[in-house]
Amino acid sequence: MPTIAIVDDDEAVREALGDLLMVSGLACQCFESAPAFLTALRSRRFDCLVTDIRMPEMTGIELIEKLHEEHAQLPVVVLSSVLDDATRTKALALGASAWLGKPVTDEHLLDAIATAMENSDPGTAR
Amino acid sequence: MISTLRDSLRQDAGIAEFASESIVIIDLEGSIRYWNPAAERLFGWPGLAVGGAPVADISAAPEDEVRAWSQLLQEGVWEGQIRRLTRDGEVRVVEARRRLRHDEAGIPCDVVEYAHLAQGANGEEIPDRSAPDVAMAASWEIDLTSAAEILDRIRSQSRTSGGDDRGDLCRRLLEAARIVDVNERTARLVGGNRGRELMKGQSVASFWPVASRAILAELIVQAFLDSEGKRFHRWLASDGILREPLVTIWRAGADRPGHLFITVNGTADDDRSYLFLRASEARYRKLVHYMPVALWQVDASHMGKIYADLRSRGVTDFGKYLDDHPELVGLAASSVPVTDVNRSAIELMGGKDAQDLIGPAGYLFTESPECLRRVMIGRFSGDRNYSELMKLRTLDGRVLDVRFSVTYPEPLVELDTTIFSLEDMTERLQMETQLRQIQADFSHAARIATLGELTSSIAHEVNQPLAAIMTNAETSLRWLARAEPDIGKVRQLTARIAASARRADNIVQRIRSMAIKQSPDPVTLELNEVVRESLLFVQNEIEQRGIRVTTTYSRDLPTVVGDRIQLQQVIVNLIINAVHAVEGLDETEREILVVTGVEGGSATFTLKDNGPGIAPEHLGRIFDGFFTTKPQGMGIGLAICQSIVTAHGGAVSASNRTGGGAQFRVTLPRARSLT
Structure with missing residues (x-):
């Protein structure tokens, strides 16, 4: 069963996403910040990352940049309410496979996760 | 001054030369200054002979002349008979009117006398006779019909031993006594600016000099209780107008029941001083009037x-x-x-x-x-x-x-x-209302601008609970769609939906209160609370930039009176400024301090940042409208802050911190007790 990482500083959003993925037959682990996720990533692998953009400590963009440098294989789906085009372009340029606006429908999110995982090379994903 | 007088004499002379009435101008020393041809005919003296001579020299009754002169100086006019010697040594009785003239500055300058031969009923010249009432200063007719009850009480008292409230009864008696009529002199002496007609029907107490009201009341009682119509006299103390005035009072005839007559006789106290008193009084009255x-x-x-x-x-x-x-x-x-x-x-x-x-x-x-x-x-x-x-x-x-x-x-x-x-004050108050309205409009515009700056924060803030709601709802549907629906799970998710919906509602309410236009609504406020609410607006801005905010709330803050939204606006504006100020620093160094406190009984809000501070040359202009150092700034934020704080009776100041960075301080006066 693929495991999805969720990074969002908002607890209500985190819990909701976690429940949705669970009922949809996906395993998931939630993180309240990007550094917390990066710490976990050192010791285990995830099949996909769903991340917010506006977060204290480290933003979603900074996280994607870091992953781009160190874990280019991990598929990333951005789920954010940021409307700024430049940020969106930057995220996609850094390898994010989808940019979804909040709020999102379950189908859109699940499709985006599935597509992201299909497009990545399962051989190199850790 | 003298040339002016001469000019005026010359002008007077031009008209008076042809008058059929005798016209004489007398200076304030009593010397004849002008004598027209009609005066020459009436008295036989040529103008050249009497010009410059004291008018008293040609009077047949110098004492009467002195009294008439006093009255003239006191009252400005005099009318009566004068007895004057002709060149043939005869006494001529003439009807004369004299008027005191003033220069433009209100200072008395001379007297004009108009005279013609006094004539009897059949047109014959009136023979010499003395005028016994020439010194009568004032005469009054008063009506006591509405004082009957008070008089009865005084009468019943005088039969017994008298009572403590005699003074009070006398006072009420004069209040109730109404003026039927007075002579012109009375109106001039005590009527102020009002004149004779206005005195009619008024209370005697409104006009009679205070010092002698008690005496008058006693005299009224005596005269009223006397059945024979006797005359009652009393000398009064000199009052600065008349020397030793004598009051006489008696009942009117049967045709006027309840009416009394009062006369006051006396000579002018000191004409010279009175003359100038009158002049200054006239100037004063004119001043007051206009x-x-x-x-x-x-x-x-x-x-x-x-x-x-x-x-x-x-x-x-x-x-x-x-x-x-x-x-x-x-x-x-x-x-x-x-x-x-x-x-x-x-x-x-x-x-x-x-x-x-x-x-x-x-x-x-x-x-x-x-x-x-x-x-x-x-x-x-x-x-x-x-x-x-x-x-x-x-x-x-x-x-x-x-x-x-x-x-x-x-x-x-x-x-x-x-x-x-x-x-x-109607116009001034209207203007103030308009100014307040303009200020409110401006504040509103500035709030909208501030909200505009916060748009992405707001969108983010609202979308978070919306995202949670949508996902939870869809997850619930998925649980329900299963062969064995998990009701327990659905119940949990529904509770989360409700919580997120409440959160979204709170955010929308808060933003709407800032966005709607409403008249300032002053209420009693806790400044600490206003600061906490304001921080919610900018929390996102602060968190996104990793700014460390330290808050220190004083527990002893006095309450303030103000409009909650406007004060939030001030604090939000100042915090946004501070956020921009520290943006340029390394993320780990960004710091804002929020402190509330008490200073001289007022509540204070102080905001410190560790940004670059305010350039010294800008410090004096920072609250000016349209002053800005930001490329996108309109320069109204701080100006609005100041106008809001000032409208709240407070003050806002800006300074640089010694260790670097800027400091803004808002002082708001303590709410005055509403009880």
Whole structure:
């Protein structure tokens, strides 16, 4: 069963996403910040990352940049309410496979996760 | 001065040369300055012979001349018979009118005398006769019909041993005694600006000099109780107008029941000083009359006596006394007469002339009866003056906002005159209302601008709970769609949906309160609470930038009065400025300190940042409208902050911190107790 990482500083959003993925037959682990996720990533692998953009400590963009440098294989789906085009372009340029606006429908999110995982090379994903 | 006089004489002469009436101009030393041809014919003296000579030299009755002269100087006019020697040594009796003339500065300069031969009923010349009543100063006819009850009480008292309230009865007697008529001299002597017609029907007490009211009352009682119509006399003390005046009083004939006649005889006290007193008084009256402030002169002596009486009975808390005796306020409204008004007062009230405004002063307080109460308390407490904003209903029905001020009589002198002044504030208040409206419009525009700056934060804030709601709802549907629906899970998710919906609602409410346009609504506020609410608006901005915010809330803050939204606006604006100020620093160094405190009884809000600070040359202009150092800034944020804080009676200041960074401080006055 693929495991999805969720990074969002908002607890209500985190819990909701976690429940949705669970009922949809996906395993998931939630993180309240990007550094917390990066710490976990050192010791285990995830099949996909769903991340917010506006977060204290480290933003979603900074996280994607870091992953781009160190874990280019991990598929990333951005789920954010940021409307700024430049940020969106930057995220996609850094390898994010989808940019979804909040709020999102379950189908859109699940499709985006599935597509992201299909497009990545399962051989190199850790 | 002398040349002016000559010029005027020459002008006078031009007209007077052809007059058929004798016209003589006499200077204030009593010397003849001009003598027209008709005077030459009437008295036989050629102008050249009498020019420069004292007029007394050609008088057949020098003593009468002195009295007439005194009266003239006192009252400005004199009319009567004079007896003058002709060149043939005969006595000629003429009817004369004399008028005192003033120069432009109001200083008396000379006397013009018009005269013609006095004629008897058949046209014959009146022979020489003395005029015994030449020194009569004043005559009054008064009506006592409404004082009958008071007179009865005095009469019953005088049969017994008399009572303690005799003085009070006498006072009430003069209040009740009405003036039927007076002679012109009386009107000139005691009538103020009002004149004879206005005195008719008024209370005797409003005009008779205070010092001798008690004596007059006693005389009235004597004359009234006397059945034979005897005359009663009393010498009064010299009063600065008349020397040793003699009052005579007697009952009118049967055709005028309840009426008394009063005469006052006496010679002028000191014509010279009186002359100049009159001149300065005339100038003063003119000044007062044309003053652009509406003035009322009222006679509150009656109330003054009541107050003195209450004080002697130990009343100290007059406010409480009025609570227990509200009728006293009504009494003041109906018994304190307006005795004189100036032109501005007539204009303010929309009256035709002074007569419209003479009478009980109560009409001033119909819209603001509480004001009269406070005026009374001020007088009772011995204040020198009192002022407040009140509503005034004018004679033509307008209601104006006026500043009412009263100057009470000096307690020691008790001149009996209280002056009210009223200033129309309607326009000023309207202007202030408009200014407040403009300020509110501007504040609103600035709030919208601030919200615009916060748009992405707001979108983020609202979308978070919306995202949670949508996902939870869809997850619930998935649980329900299973072969064995998990109701427990659905219940949990539904509770989360409700919680997120409440959160979204709170955010929307908060933003809407900032966005809607509403009139400032001053309420009592806790400044700490306002600061906490304001921080919510910018929390996202702060978190996104990793700024460390330290808050220190004073526990001893006094409450303040203000508009919650406007004060939030000020604090949000200042915090946004601070956020921008620290943006350029390394993320780990960004720091903002929020401190509330007490300073001199006021509540303060201080915001410190560790940004670059304010350039010294900008410090003085930072609160000016349209001053900005930001490329996208409109420069209204701080200007609006200042206008809001000022409108709240507070102050806002900016300075640089010694260790670097800027500091803004808002001071708001302590809320005054509303009780």
